[in-house]
Amino acid sequence: MQAKTPKQSRTIHTDMVLPGETNPINNLFGGELLARMDRAASIAARRHSRRIVVTASVNHVAFNRAIPLGSVVTVEAKVSRAFKTSMEVFIDVWVEDRESGDKTKANEAIYTFVAVDETARPVTVPELIPETDLEKERFDAALRRKQLSLLLAGKIKPNEATELKALFE
Numbered sequence: 001m002q003a004k005t006p007k008q009s010r011t012i013h014t015d016m017v018l019p020g021e022t023n024p025i026n027n028l029f030g031g032e033l034l035a036r037m038d039r040a041a042s043i044a045a046r047r048h049s050r051r052i053v054v055t056a057s058v059n060h061v062a063f064n065r066a067i068p069l070g071s072v073v074t075v076e077a078k079v080s081r082a083f084k085t086s087m088e089v090f091i092d093v094w095v096e097d098r099e100s101g102d103k104t105k106a107n108e109a110i111y112t113f114v115a116v117d118e119t120a121r122p123v124t125v126p127e128l129i130p131e132t133d134l135e136k137e138r139f140d141a142a143l144r145r146k147q148l149s150l151l152l153a154g155k156i157k158p159n160e161a162t163e164l165k166a167l168f169e
């Protein structure tokens with residue numbers, strides 16, 4: 001299986017914030033942003049694996065900045081690391097200034113997808129080779145995040161989270 005780079009999975013989704021998508025104070029509803037991020041991230045995971053993919057976990061979401069009604073929002077997703085059957089996908093969210101067109105980072109999230117066959121059984125995915133400094137940084141930290149996610153899900157024991165333990169030693 002041929003290795004791929006993060007840019008081969010890069011997926012960009014740009015859309016406006018419309019009235020039905022806001023909370024009572026006219027900012028984008030968190031669940032709407034989660035759905036937009038899930039869609040873009042699932043396409044990125046599909047581009048990397050060329051398989052059916054399912055969301056296994058949402059490892060981290062930071063709603064750092066409120067996004068007002070009428071904003072133009074860009075969601076950018078890229079696979080940040082591939083393991084055996086799972087892929088970590090990093091999502092950056094940008095808001096575009098109407099007058100200058102400058103983009104400001106509003107939020108970010110990290111999702112995990114698993115590639116599956118038609119019977120929903122996990123299947124192996126290509127290796128990911130990071131290229132830029134940021135991609136390398138995200139790649140290096142991904143194993144810690146995977147162990148933390150598995151630990152929180154009760155799928156591994158604390159003594160199996162070797163990368164996490166190493167942080168405190």
Ligand SMILES: CC(C)(COP(=O)(O)OP(=O)(O)OC[C@H]1O[C@@H](n2cnc3c(N)ncnc32)[C@H](O)[C@@H]1OP(=O)(O)O)[C@@H](O)C(=O)NCCC(=O)NCCS
Nearest residue numbers: 054055056057083084085086087112114122146149150153
């Ligand atoms: C995700 C799913 C395929 C995992 O199945 P499973 O029986 O746990 O399979 P495995 O134990 O072999 O795990 C498969 C991979 O997922 C990873 N994984 C499973 N749960 C995870 C979690 N909570 N966080 C991070 N990775 C996880 C495993 O580490 C493994 O990765 P690897 O092969 O790259 O090392 C299965 O739980 C599923 O189908 N869930 C429903 C998905 C879905 O419908 N999503 C939409 C939400 S409505």
